[in-house]
Amino acid sequence: xxxxxxxxxxxxxxxxxIIAIGLVITTVMLNNIIFxxxxxxxxxxxxxxxxxxxxxxISGDEIKxxxxxxxxxxxxxxxxxxxxxxxxFNGNLSQIYALHGEGVNLSLDISNWNxxxxxxxxxxxxxxxxxxxxxxxxxxNSNITINVTPIxxxxxxxxxxSTSSWQINFTSPPGNRTINNxxxxxxxxxPYKISFINGANVSGRFNITGxxxxxxxxxxxxxxxxNATIILSTSNMRANITxxxxxxx
Numbered sequence: 001x002x003x004x005x006x007x008x009x010x011x012x013x014x015x016x017x018i019i020a021i022g023l024v025i026t027t028v029m030l031n032n033i034i035f036x037x038x039x040x041x042x043x044x045x046x047x048x049x050x051x052x053x054x055x056x057x058i059s060g061d062e063i064k065x066x067x068x069x070x071x072x073x074x075x076x077x078x079x080x081x082x083x084x085x086x087x088x089f090n091g092n093l094s095q096i097y098a099l100h101g102e103g104v105n106l107s108l109d110i111s112n113w114n115x116x117x118x119x120x121x122x123x124x125x126x127x128x129x130x131x132x133x134x135x136x137x138x139x140x141n142s143n144i145t146i147n148v149t150p151i152x153x154x155x156x157x158x159x160x161x162s163t164s165s166w167q168i169n170f171t172s173p174p175g176n177r178t179i180n181n182x183x184x185x186x187x188x189x190x191p192y193k194i195s196f197i198n199g200a201n202v203s204g205r206f207n208i209t210g211x212x213x214x215x216x217x218x219x220x221x222x223x224x225x226x227n228a229t230i231i232l233s234t235s236n237m238r239a240n241i242t243x244x245x246x247x248x249x
Contacts, residue, residue, distance in 0.1 A: 067247035103233035121199030125225040125246040131200040137193035142210030144179040156197040
């Protein structure tokens with residue numbers, strides 16, 4: 001009887017050991033499955049985020065390009081040619097993304113342009129943008145042409161370097177104003193930077209051309225804000241985002 005009881009005890013221990021090993025194996029397999037699923041989900045999310053960021057970048061660049069290409073024409077033809085280029089771009093974009101099983105559509109709100117509502121003098125051209133910001137730095141020469149519409153608060157252009165600064169105040173009636181390089185050099189030695197101060201409640205157009213300290217030419221210009229809405233659709237998600245694009249820069 002003692003021998004039988006010992007055998008039964010040994011079988012119970014062996015069965016318990018086998019069950020424990022099985023539980024360990026099952027747990028490891030489940031952990032691996034969960035890990036792989038999470039990795040796949042994260043990779044998919046990163047891919048979608050990359051697609052959205054890429055679409056925002058290339059769409060913004062194309063809008064700026066289309067606006068510049070239409071410059072020099074009368075207002076109706078300028079809008080017609082701009083619209084034609086953007087329609088071609090939207091069609092090609094949809095075809096390219098369709099090859100990857102994704103749907104893309106770009107729509108534009110050009111009401112600011114149609115109504116001649118100029119952008120604010122903030123960093124992104126909207127009233128909610130940064131009111132104090134640097135337009136360009138490390139400049140050795142420049143010419144500034146600026147058109148200011150009705151002023152609701154004080155607006156200044158600051159031209160400064162590491163040792164001094166020169167403030168150009170806009171408190172007089174709105175209109176065009178040009179600050180040429182000889183005026184700037186008379187007050188500030190290069191290299192210098194150009195900043196807009198209190199630009200949130202002031203709107204208008206600006207065009208700044210010149211050379212940076214590496215002698216490379218630059219242009220900074222803005223007329224309007226065009227709102228671009230990008231819709232990206234896949235089999236399991238849909239992204240809808242609207243971005244302000246300042247033109248021509």
